Amino acid sequence: MTKEKILDAVKKYYRENYQEKEFKSGDRINYAGRVYDEHELVNLVDSSLEFWLTAGKYTREFEKRLADYLGVPFCALVNSGSSANLLAVAALTSPLLGERRLKKGDEVITVAAAFPTTVAPILQCGAVPVFIDIEIPSYNADVSLLENALSEKTKAVFLAHSLGNIFDLKAISAFCKKNDLWLLEDNCDALGGTIEIDGELRMTGTVGDIGTSSFYPAHQMTMGEGGAVYTSNPLLNKIVRSMRDWGRECVCSGGQDNLCGHRFDGQFGTLPKGYDHKYVYSHIGYNLKVTDMQAAIGCAQLDKLPDFVKRRQENWEKLRAGLEKMSDVLILPEKDDGSKPCWFGFIMTVRQECKKSRNEIVRFIEDHNIQTRNLFAGNIIRHPAFQNLSEGKDYRVVGSLSVTDYVMNNSFWVGVYPGLTDEMICEMISVITAAL
Numbered sequence: 001m002t003k004e005k006i007l008d009a010v011k012k013y014y015r016e017n018y019q020e021k022e023f024k025s026g027d028r029i030n031y032a033g034r035v036y037d038e039h040e041l042v043n044l045v046d047s048s049l050e051f052w053l054t055a056g057k058y059t060r061e062f063e064k065r066l067a068d069y070l071g072v073p074f075c076a077l078v079n080s081g082s083s084a085n086l087l088a089v090a091a092l093t094s095p096l097l098g099e100r101r102l103k104k105g106d107e108v109i110t111v112a113a114a115f116p117t118t119v120a121p122i123l124q125c126g127a128v129p130v131f132i133d134i135e136i137p138s139y140n141a142d143v144s145l146l147e148n149a150l151s152e153k154t155k156a157v158f159l160a161h162s163l164g165n166i167f168d169l170k171a172i173s174a175f176c177k178k179n180d181l182w183l184l185e186d187n188c189d190a191l192g193g194t195i196e197i198d199g200e201l202r203m204t205g206t207v208g209d210i211g212t213s214s215f216y217p218a219h220q221m222t223m224g225e226g227g228a229v230y231t232s233n234p235l236l237n238k239i240v241r242s243m244r245d246w247g248r249e250c251v252c253s254g255g256q257d258n259l260c261g262h263r264f265d266g267q268f269g270t271l272p273k274g275y276d277h278k279y280v281y282s283h284i285g286y287n288l289k290v291t292d293m294q295a296a297i298g299c300a301q302l303d304k305l306p307d308f309v310k311r312r313q314e315n316w317e318k319l320r321a322g323l324e325k326m327s328d329v330l331i332l333p334e335k336d337d338g339s340k341p342c343w344f345g346f347i348m349t350v351r352q353e354c355k356k357s358r359n360e361i362v363r364f365i366e367d368h369n370i371q372t373r374n375l376f377a378g379n380i381i382r383h384p385a386f387q388n389l390s391e392g393k394d395y396r397v398v399g400s401l402s403v404t405d406y407v408m409n410n411s412f413w414v415g416v417y418p419g420l421t422d423e424m425i426c427e428m429i430s431v432i433t434a435a436l
Contacts, residue, residue, distance in 0.1 A: 003049060010045050014038035029424050031345065031371040031415035032218035035308065039300040047296035054254055058295035065302050066228055070203045070211070074237035075230040076244055077295060081188040081214020082117040083288040084227035088184050088210045089121035091229075091239040092156060094283060100180070102127055106155040107396065111141050113404045115376040116385070118160050118186045123394070130154070130396045131381065133403045136349055137334045139375060139411075140167035142403070146175050149398045154179065160186035161204055163375070163413060164312075164344040165335055166195050169207045173197075176208075183208035188227070191220040192309035192342035204342075210236060215298060218417075220312070220342055221305050223298035226290050239283065247285025250278045308418045309342045315416040315425060316343040322429035329354040329436050347375060347413035348432075349406070356436065358410045364435040370414060370428055378408030 014037065047058055059077050067075035078084050092102035102108070104126035110119060112131040122129045132145040139162040146157075157176055159167050176183040187205030191213050194201050205211025210233075213219070215226035229240050242248060249268060252259045263277045271280065323332060331349040335341050350358045362372050377383060379401060381391075389395060414428055 007042050007046060010041050011038045014041050023421055023423050025427055026369060029370045029428060031373055032417045033419045034217045034222055035418045040297045043296035043300045044293055047293045052292050054291060055289045056292040058292045058299055059290060062295045062298045067230060070206050070230055072206050072230050072232050075228055076240050077290045078227045078229060078244055078288045079290050080225050081212060081216060081227035084212035084229045085117050085186060086121045087229050087240050087243055087288060088212050089125050090243050091210065091236055092182055093125055094239040096235060096239060102155045105153065107151055107153045109149045109154060109157045110159060112380045112401055113375055113407055114160055114380060116380060118158060119380050122158065128395055130398060131401060132398045133401050136403060137331050138165055138336065139163065139347060139407065140165060143168050143171040145398055150179060154181060156182035156184060158184040160188065161190035161193065163347055164190045164193060164341045165333065166190065166193050166204055166339040166341050168336060169195055170197055173207055185211040187211045188214035188219060189344035190342055192305060193340060195339040205230060209233060220308055221301040223294040223301065226294050226298060242283045243285040244288045246287055247281045247283035249280040249282040252278065311418040312343050312416050315420050316346055318425045319346045319429065323432060326433060326436055343416050345413040346416050347411055349411040358412055361435045362412050365431055368431045370431055372412045372414055375407055375411050379404045
């Protein structure tokens with residue numbers, strides 16, 4: 001009874017303190033933001049009252065529901081999208097994968113026009129990123145360069161769906177199958193997107209061997225910090241869960257003992273026979289688990305995800321239509337046929353014919369209280385973190401990355417998140433048009 005009263009009070013607290021303010025022209029328009037209601041607060045408080053704190057019932061519920069949503073059998077919840085990407089690459093280093101294992105010095109094809117945490121795990125796991133250029137207006141990998149990037153050391157391709165725009169999954173998955181390569185999909189900006197492949201509608205993140213998501217507040221749904229790794233491969237799932245949970249062999253969840261029925265009679269490595277299975281480690285792992293309080297928020301957000309996806313798609317279409325008249329000075333984004341992205345942002349590239357620079361345009365837009373962003377790192381190899389790395393040894397570049405550099409200097413994007421109203425969209429179109 002006391003718990004019910006507390007949760008009822010939480011609902012009342014939300015209604016009294018979290019009412020949306022009416023938008024007025026000139027108000028700040030962020031590129032992203034949290035969209036939530038009393039259900040997230042109730043779940044958060046409910047979880048805290050149980051005081052389990054680490055991964056528990058809400059975590060298990062979230063993993064099952066997200067897997068069902070994506071149409072895959074396995075999903076592991078982690079503490080961030082960056083950790084999800086780290087686990088995805090680290091899983092490929094497992095000795096359980098035999099000859100297909102990613103070893104030190106092996107190569108992974110990716111792009112330099114990326115968020116750092118798509119690239120960093122490749123280096124952190126001792127592999128060599130091989131960078132290929134991107135295309136405009138998709139801002140995804142130029143698939144014509146894949147064959148040139150291939151070498152006898154290539155073991156995987158790891159790409160993100162840039163700002164939610166779905167990369168050429170048909171061509172890239174075919175390339176990976178032809179050459180016996182792993183395909184990792186960084187789905188952090190694209191959750192909810194779909195593409196038709198061989199007559200079947202597939203969710204982004206499920207075509208490759210492993211998909212990853214982020215639940216940072218800017219993404220399609222949030223739990224503050226959080227991420228997920230999902231797959232249809234039972235062996236990869238086993239490895240991911242082992243590496244997430246300290247590298248342990250045991251599959252018991254927190255508070256559970258002897259699920260396998262052989263806790264004290266196994267033989268592992270050179271340990272004494274019967275050594276407690278809960279303390280046997282089959283991988284060099286991490287502790288990347290999420291708290292149940294985060295998962296509780298995520299469960300409430302999952303209820304809203306289909307609507308979030310729909311609203312992001314609608315907002316993108318409104319911006320695309322409203323800015324079409326500026327296509328003589330701006331390159332507007334386009335998607336591939338057969339794909340229906342769940343957009344993370346609306347990207348524009350300043351044409352050479354435009355009399356103003358990207359920086360001049362962005363300053364004008366920001367001065368009018370509309371938040372903008374560059375395409376993440378622009379060109380990751382130009383950043384200080386790469387200055388102590390050697391091209392040809394620590395990483396390899398295929399071609400000139402000229403399009404990547406053009407985007408680095410001339411592109412910017414604005415938000416399409418579900419919290420944007422029609423009035424905000426109209427304001428964005430008006431200000432961007434005036435900036436040109």
